[in-house]
Amino acid sequence: MQHVCLVHDLIDEANRTWKSELLRQIFHAEDATAVLAIPLSLFPMSDQLRWGGTRNGGLATxxxxxxxxxxxxxxxxxxxxxxxxxxxxxxxxxxxxxxxxxxxxxxxxxxxxxxxxxxxxxxxxxxxxxxxxxxxxxxxxxxxxxxxxxxxxxQRKSKTPSGGPANSLSSNRIVSWAPPTMGTTLLNTDAAFKDGKRGLGYVLRSYIGLPLTTTSELAHFSSVLQGECLAIRSGLLQCIAECLECLMVESDSLEAIKLITTKETPPDIQPIISNIKFLITH
Known part of the structure; x- marks a missing residue:
């Protein structure tokens, strides 16, 4: 069995994926599955100390x-x-x-x-x-x-009234979808997590709504939010492969969109968000 000292020994650097067979040789099945569900950054990153919460709320004392x-x-x-x-x-x-x-x-x-x-x-x-x-x-x-x-x-700010009559009607306003401007490509992304099965997909459409590329695939992720972020990342990579520059991204996960525009990110999603921000700006 291969000698393992550090986490990077468990990663296939060429493909930026976990060495699944090696993980299953070293760890218990439950732990190996948990590790495989951790998304890797597309690019090598320096090690950071991450001490996330457990599913049952217990601390690693x-x-x-x-x-x-x-x-x-x-x-x-x-x-x-x-x-x-x-x-x-x-x-x-x-x-x-x-x-x-x-x-x-x-x-x-x-x-x-x-x-x-x-x-x-x-x-x-x-x-x-x-x-x-x-x-x-x-x-x-x-x-x-x-x-x-x-x-x-x-809390005090959230309880302070922020407007007049117009605000009281805001919840009743009908928001309709509008197509992207001419020459813009639309990227729709989504992820699903049901009955132990996980998958993500995306659709690229022209500005008049015609589908250009559709993709769905099985994926490892530990939460729907993590999957939604992975779907956005996969879609952006496809856009780069097709040399698409003018792009509009739509996701049904408001939380995923907010994470992209804020600085604080949960540890299990931080590598994916960092990749998305890099892909958007380059």
Whole structure:
């Protein structure tokens, strides 16, 4: 069996695909399937630390990692006293207690702020383990308060009326589709995830609506949103192959379109969005 040390050893660089047979030799079937569902960037990228959430909401604590047969020390790296469970990190550890309750009366912890405090406790834990960065309870509190303050401000803005009579009728306006301008090619994309089967497709049409190219294919992706983004990327690659420059892209996923126009992107979709932005601008 091939010697594997790093993630790039599992990637076929020539085709920018996972080495599926090698993955199945090394990992359990469930884990291999999960890895194959991770989309790869079209272009080589520098390694980045990504620590996404699990489907059941569990955190990759020392105890949970040991349960997954990962060779780590399950004892809390900060206090060295007890096993690192979710409750220990967020409630029982001396550091967590100092963070949540080591406040003056004037700066008492707001209940609504607890999720932000918990999130910052988790980030501080990761910074300690992966980067050796030691944070103080005061620093964790400050970061949580900044995040919670931004949330409160956004909530106030969302409740502020933003117009007169015209706005009250906006939800009743009929929005009709309009064809692209002369010389523009229309790209329609879509993805499907049903009964364990996943697929994506796209259609290229002329500005008068005549289909030019249609494609549908099976694909690996872990969510419909991820599939929608992959469909857009595949369609853009086809447009480049056909030397189409003036293009209009339509997708039934508003969330996918928003991700392309914003800076913050979920870790599992970030490589795809980066590729889409690159293809659009080049």
């Amino acid at each position: 020392g105890v949970n990692l040991v349960k997954r047969n990962v060779q780590v020390d399950p004892i809390c790296a900060r206090c060295g006293k007890d096993r690192e469970t979710v409750d220990h990190i967020l409630l029982d550890c001396d550091f967590a207690r100092a963070t949540c309750w080591g406040r003056s009366i004037k700066r008492s912890l707001k209940v609504l702020q607890l999720p932000y405090t918990n999130w910052q406790l988790w980030i501080a834990r990761n910074e300690l383990i992966f980067n050796g960065t030691v944070s103080s309870p005061m620093e964790v509190n400050r970061k949580a308060e900044v995040q919670f303050g931004a949330f409160e401000q956004a």
